[in-house]
Amino acid sequence: MTTGPVLKNPSSKIEQAQVRLVDMPLESARGGSGATQLQLAIVRVTDEDGAIGTGYTYTLGPGMVATAALLEELHLPAIVGLATERWDQEWYRLRDTTHRLGNGVPLLATSAVDIAIWDLRAMRAELPLYRLLGAQRDRVPVYGSGRATHAMTTEQLIEGSISYVEEGYTAVKLRIGARRPEEDLARVAAVRAALGEGIGIMIDANERLDLPTAQWFASQLVDLGVQWFEEPLDSRHIEGYRALSRGRTPPLAVGEHVLGLSAFSNFAGTASIWMPDVPLTGGVSEFRRIDSLAEAHGAVITPHFLPELHVHLVAAGRAATWLEHFPLLDDLLSETLQIDNGWAMPPEYPGHGLRWDQEKIERFTVRLHETSV
CATH class of the missing domain: 3.30.390.10 (Enolase-like, N-terminal domain)
Structure with missing residues (x-):
């Protein structure tokens, strides 16, 4: 506390x-x-x-x-x-x-x-943490990520995605890799048809694909206007990511399993969206170094999970863009991050503002x- x-x-x-x-x-x-x-x-x-x-x-x-x-x-x-x-x-x-x-x-x-x-x-x-770090902005855009699981039916995926849009979100994340590729693709296409072209869709494979399947998916996802293709391969498969990046693909995103600055440097020029998780990758100090490296290589930062902490880093980061709405810690907090019409405002409490229950x-x-x- x-x-x-x-x-x-x-x-x-x-x-x-x-x-x-x-x-x-x-x-x-x-x-x-x-x-x-x-x-x-x-x-x-x-x-x-x-x-x-x-x-x-x-x-x-x-x-x-x-x-x-x-x-x-x-x-x-x-x-x-x-x-x-x-x-x-x-x-x-x-x-x-x-x-x-x-x-x-x-x-x-x-x-x-x-x-x-x-x-x-x-x-x-x-000072709130984001101001101590040198605030670049006082609100950050949020994409919806917590209402899509592999177990859901296509209709449930559509309902969850639409609920985010009705709350003012302009982008949502879907997950693939637990079903046959053709079935997963049909589910993504159905959500795209339901949302229309004005809403961003991010696709997360959670490192479940091999390289040929990832290459097939990447080409198909381009036609669906997907905003990024996240973790198609195991993050240790550096050469696989390089091969994938040379083909027809949406921007590649990687990072929740990439720990530390030197590990992120392997993806410079390959993945243009980096997703560090501050409680895993070295804390605030290492995040700041990763943010500087991303800026130098033309990559952008959108942290993994934990919006109540990461809102400070996105608000202060020079390469940072999106915040992910995934309420992992809500059951352990007495106050949760306030999101209004798809935007999150860092709390103005001194410190990071987490209030543990x-x-x-x-x-x-x-x-x-x-x-x-």
């Missing part, structure tokens, strides 16, 4: 750090993966003046126990006693210390700490660890 005394000076020394492991069942399958479980590691840092910042990372399904353990063993002891202006150097030190572990669990752990420290900095500066957080907590000076 991001409350406590604040000072105008954004610099301070961290006196206490806490990690809370939360394990919550989901009422229904979510997203292209059909996840039914959400795990989070929520980090809370408290400084010498009692100001508090929170950050988090997550998995759809099991796995967060390993991240929480690394936070307890390495990250929390490293930041207790740390002056927050030294965090940028500490970010790199922690990366180097864990480089043999790769970009998975270590980067998730660093992300949670990084978000908490940026929240603390903004709290002390008495403490009763639910405590109910689903399975592990709690604190480190103090």
